[in-house]
Amino acid sequence: MQKIKTALLSYGMSGKVFHAPFLEFHEGFELLGSWERSKQLIQLDYPNTKSFASLDDVLQSDAALIIVNTPVGTHFEYAKQVLLAGKHAVVEKAFTATVAEAQELADLAKEKRVKLSVFQNRRWDSDLKTVQQIVSSNVLGEIVEAEFHFDRYNPILSPKAHKETANDGAGILKDLGPHIIDQALYLFGFPQSVSADIRITREHSLVDDWIDILLFYPDFRVRLKAGFFVREANPAYVIHGKKGSFLKPRGDVQEDELKLGKKPNLDTWGTEPKELEGFLHTEIDGEIIRKKVPALQGNYYDYFDGVYKSIVNDLPEPVTAQDGTRVMQIIEASIQSSEQKKVIDL
Template identity: 70%
Template sequence: MKKIKTALLSYGMSGKVFHAPFLQLHPGFELVGSWERSKKLIQNDYPEVKSFDTLDAILQDDSIDLVVVNTPVATHYEYTKKVLEAGKHALVEKAFTTTVAEAQELADLAKSKNLKLCVYQNRRWDSDFKTVQKVLQENALGELVEAEFHFDRYNPILSPKVHKETVNEGAGILKDLGPHLIDQALCLFGLPKAVFGDIRITRENSVVDDWIDLTLFYQNFRMRLKASFFVREPHPAFTLHGKKGSFLKPRGDIQEDELKLDKKPNLEDWGTEPEALQGFLHTEKEGNVIREKIPTLQGNYYDLFDGLYHAITQNSEVPVTAQDGVNVMRIIEAAIESNATQKVINL
């Protein structure tokens, strides 16, 4: 099996939790090391890898095939452009960039150099979202009337990460949790006709947006995407109502929590939700009204990396394309314009 030699651009929570464990698990990847600016931590977990002092040291290493751009959002465009110009494939965390123009430029650059550019939208491989996707694919609800997705938390305390709480092009909940919700919506339904956005600051002493309520206008239904730091008693993460029935699903994916506890992913029972968090389906089947719990599908971020491996080695499409990233940025820009003008923005 061909090995894709891979480097990370940081080894904080993102590198340690979301990337390194899956790069180590997948037999097709070889984790070479990470750029570490001050704290040198990666060799504590992976003694055999390198700690790079500079980005240039990674870019100039001809053995490295793939670079994971897992740095603050405001740096994504600059670093990804350098990675692509160095002739390396790139996996870029959300938000893909800070503007549509940046996203499109990177997409065009990757295409011109015949390189793979993938956006790390791992929430497509959450157990709860995969289950919602299956319910829709089976047409269990009939024609959709409305849907509402939440990514809520109760956390009024400002983050200690300076780049998250200071005014910059990548800060704020719209470009932090927003891309998860938006990508899931677009993955299921494609681009809407129009967007309305309500964006607020609710935490004491906060200077960046921390509450969003977006409405996506589709031809025959409406979709709301909401995120807040002041939800102590959570709504269902996924609420869908169709002309035959409804499906409600709490947020239940356990992967992030397990990874933060330093548990290592596997290919057997990883990402298996507790039965208590199953979704509830109330609909009609073959003339009979049913109300039942729906078994949750297994989640596994490994599948994103596996898809990326096959894209690089077999020249197939990446699991989350650069165009997907462009489309998410289109929704974000439309929401910002809508919030400023208090108008619905046509796409």
């Protein structure tokens, strides 16, 4: 099996939890190491790797693929250097700080004939995979409305300065927002217009921490919400159609298990507890159905496998730069809508 030598641009939470375990597990990748600015930690977990002293060291290494998993405000600068060096790139969400930056990176990747993918791993959550199955099966009939939540109860400001200082990459809109925006576009396509309300709710916060985004489609609406003052969680996904409804609590276990140091596998990984099953209430062939729906298995491995196949077999990336640019279009339109208090046509 062809090996793709891969390096990370940081080994904080995202590198340690979301990337390194899958790069190590997938037989097609060889994890070379990570750029580490202060602490050299990656070798403690992966003894055969190295700690790079600078971005130039990473760019001059044998890495064919570089993961840009640094703060959002640095994504454009670092990804551009990676692409100019002729290397493939995976860029964390939010893809960039602006639509213009996203489009420039997409164009540069085409020019350099390298692969560029956005790390929207939550397409491979057990929750979203289950919702996708319900929607695509047409068991709800014609969709009337959907509502996605990514809520937390966390009134305390983050100790990470880049998350709480006013900058182009900070705030819940570019932190949790890209997850549910991408999921909505993945399921329903690009909307016609956007209306949004963006607020600050935490004491002393300098960045947005509550969003309510409404996507307008010709025949239905999709509402996306996220905030830090939800002690009792809403269903993460609520979908109503002309035949029935489906409600699904957030149940994907992958992030929690990765934080505990558990290693991914292909058999039992991403299996939700039974008590977090979704609930379907609909009509099928004239019969009213009310039942629990077991969640499909989630696995972020499938994202990395898609990246591998895109490079080795010259296939489309599992999440394309165009996908990332479209998410940025929704984000920019949401900011404009909230500031101007009006619906923005796309």
